[in-house]
Amino acid sequence: MGEPLIGAEDVETPRWAVVLEATAQAGVLAVARAVPRTMRTLVGWAWAASPRWTVLTGVIQVLSGVVTASGLLATASVFTQLLTDGPTPERVVAALPALAVVAAALVLRGGLDALSGGSSAVLVPLVEQRAQDELYRSLVETDLVAFEDPDFTSLVEQAGPALLRIRSGAQMVGDLLAGVISVVAATVTAGLIHPVLAPVVLLAAIPQAWANLSGIRVMFGSHLAMASRSRRLSVTGSLISERTAAAEVRAFTSQDVLLAEHRRIAADLAAEGVRVALRRNVLTTLGRALSGVGAALGYVVLGLLLFLGGLPLALAGTAVIAMRTAASAVVTTVTEANFLFEAGLFIDLYRECVDQARRHRRGVVPDPRAARPDPVELRGVSFRYPDQEADAVHDVDLVLRRGETVALVGENGSGKSTLAKLVVGLYLPDAGEVRWGGVPTTSVDPRVLHDQVALVLQEPLRWPMTAANNVRIGRLGRADEPAYVDALTRSGADEVFDGLPQGPSTVLSREFQQGRDLSGGQWQRIAVARGLFRDAALVVADEPTAALDARAEHGVFSALRELSADGDRVTVLVTHRLANIRSADRIVVMEDGRIAEEGDHDALMALEGIYAELFRLQGRAYAERPA
Numbered sequence: 001m002g003e004p005l006i007g008a009e010d011v012e013t014p015r016w017a018v019v020l021e022a023t024a025q026a027g028v029l030a031v032a033r034a035v036p037r038t039m040r041t042l043v044g045w046a047w048a049a050s051p052r053w054t055v056l057t058g059v060i061q062v063l064s065g066v067v068t069a070s071g072l073l074a075t076a077s078v079f080t081q082l083l084t085d086g087p088t089p090e091r092v093v094a095a096l097p098a099l100a101v102v103a104a105a106l107v108l109r110g111g112l113d114a115l116s117g118g119s120s121a122v123l124v125p126l127v128e129q130r131a132q133d134e135l136y137r138s139l140v141e142t143d144l145v146a147f148e149d150p151d152f153t154s155l156v157e158q159a160g161p162a163l164l165r166i167r168s169g170a171q172m173v174g175d176l177l178a179g180v181i182s183v184v185a186a187t188v189t190a191g192l193i194h195p196v197l198a199p200v201v202l203l204a205a206i207p208q209a210w211a212n213l214s215g216i217r218v219m220f221g222s223h224l225a226m227a228s229r230s231r232r233l234s235v236t237g238s239l240i241s242e243r244t245a246a247a248e249v250r251a252f253t254s255q256d257v258l259l260a261e262h263r264r265i266a267a268d269l270a271a272e273g274v275r276v277a278l279r280r281n282v283l284t285t286l287g288r289a290l291s292g293v294g295a296a297l298g299y300v301v302l303g304l305l306l307f308l309g310g311l312p313l314a315l316a317g318t319a320v321i322a323m324r325t326a327a328s329a330v331v332t333t334v335t336e337a338n339f340l341f342e343a344g345l346f347i348d349l350y351r352e353c354v355d356q357a358r359r360h361r362r363g364v365v366p367d368p369r370a371a372r373p374d375p376v377e378l379r380g381v382s383f384r385y386p387d388q389e390a391d392a393v394h395d396v397d398l399v400l401r402r403g404e405t406v407a408l409v410g411e412n413g414s415g416k417s418t419l420a421k422l423v424v425g426l427y428l429p430d431a432g433e434v435r436w437g438g439v440p441t442t443s444v445d446p447r448v449l450h451d452q453v454a455l456v457l458q459e460p461l462r463w464p465m466t467a468a469n470n471v472r473i474g475r476l477g478r479a480d481e482p483a484y485v486d487a488l489t490r491s492g493a494d495e496v497f498d499g500l501p502q503g504p505s506t507v508l509s510r511e512f513q514q515g516r517d518l519s520g521g522q523w524q525r526i527a528v529a530r531g532l533f534r535d536a537a538l539v540v541a542d543e544p545t546a547a548l549d550a551r552a553e554h555g556v557f558s559a560l561r562e563l564s565a566d567g568d569r570v571t572v573l574v575t576h577r578l579a580n581i582r583s584a585d586r587i588v589v590m591e592d593g594r595i596a597e598e599g600d601h602d603a604l605m606a607l608e609g610i611y612a613e614l615f616r617l618q619g620r621a622y623a624e625r626p627a
Ligand SMILES: Nc1ncnc2c1ncn2[C@@H]1O[C@H](COP(=O)(O)OP(=O)(O)OP(=O)(O)O)[C@@H](O)[C@H]1O
Pocket: 148, 385, 386, 388, 392, 410, 411, 412, 413, 414, 415, 416, 417, 418, 419
């Protein structure tokens, strides 16, 4: 197979990835400066989650650093005592107090490590939970249209892995704090022996830090560049592994093709993984080599000091130990800082996701007037899906009044569903205005708009919950049992419930034990019941009966007609079943995103236009008998 199965192989890197990649490539020093910022962010989250545990963890880590530092200083002191002139027994005795401090430091450090493990076991999940909650809080407020933008949805997909890295970063904050204290102690120890030795101990660490940071930049750059490919892999993987795809994949014998595509993308990603690993390996080796040179330079400096008489010979051994200890403390701390640096890049990714989710929230300038869908007026309304070249709805004028049933008809792709979403305020127009009772939908809180809407979609959401809640979610908390029973009866959902093993308590999802799935038509009946139970002023039903049998369809249309008959609502009906909308007050015929014809059935038949043609075609199909 030559052509890639999903197609569009060389898709553009998402905009957010380009921005973040630029941040990651901004230079080692610039990104190293990000580490304190990352620490502040993580500590801020920890503080917000639990000030008590944050303080406790901080205290434990500072103590741990201080104990390690005391151990280091005491170790240097032990060697200083042991290596001075004089009889050995006396030197050993003189070294005993420092030795006791070393032993106590080791024991204390063990205890503090245990405490630190315990406190971060409590704190880290709280930090992660906090970050996750912030993300989901912003996502629930995100405007629907954002989910039509692949740039945004691919960013949201990255939030999961980012949270994982944030978790490991949070784990490191405390350790880094302790690490910094021990580095300071080690440097001070070396400096006390001779001031020149203090900067010299850092010499070995700098190349290693540079190599590690560069390696992480390579990894992060590759992670971003591979984002669209990873997405392809997960899409192909879902086709192979998910229940919803299983039937068609088998029926169209596409298993081998999918597997081959999966292997192809996986091989690409693996090759990239190898490239990154090798690159990091080269960088690490280079870092180690330069570190060795740094360490050697340290010893050269030490030799020079001895040679020039700047350091007594007795202190040389202590200096070597101090330098080695300092170098190892620095390396550990650098590794911890690396983790934080890496977490910082993923925090940027996460922040971008939260920011974009917030940016896609509607900036409503509230209009004090109460917005009611009476009337709903569309003036010169146009709408285009993100990244598309043409308007899905173009320059539409329409007025919907209370008590009216308006049918939207037209060929596939003519813009009916999009127009319906504009009417209910799920989308806002790019040009023109949709007004509810004179108030533009742009200046009404979307929740206020949607609270007055009942939407029955062509492919309703199969809410993974009990059958009863699948209906009650229409208006949770509405304690009107007769209305609930009425919605079930009118939609025919009562018959569906009767056939379920635990009746209304049956969970309608195969993802749970003893859960059940339903047929398309049964789901649609439940969706209609949900819409009826919502009891809203504006009812929009988009192909509510496409999957229904003739009897159920008849029932649903009668129910919808009765709904608007009380004169209190606006009902908008999107349908291809023209026979069902003959009695609609108005029929709006869409063509290429515009209104082509408008009027009642008789007027449109007299017009002899698109509607008349479609109506006759359908009528003929029912009337004709095969020869
Ligand atoms: N999410 C989307 N992203 C990009 N383009 C879209 C999206 N949804 C619909 N479109 C395009 O917008 C136009 C109008 O689509 P819409 O779904 O409103 O048509 P429709 O009349 O409801 O069609 P149907 O009768 O098939 O349900 C079509 O050209 C369609 O391809």
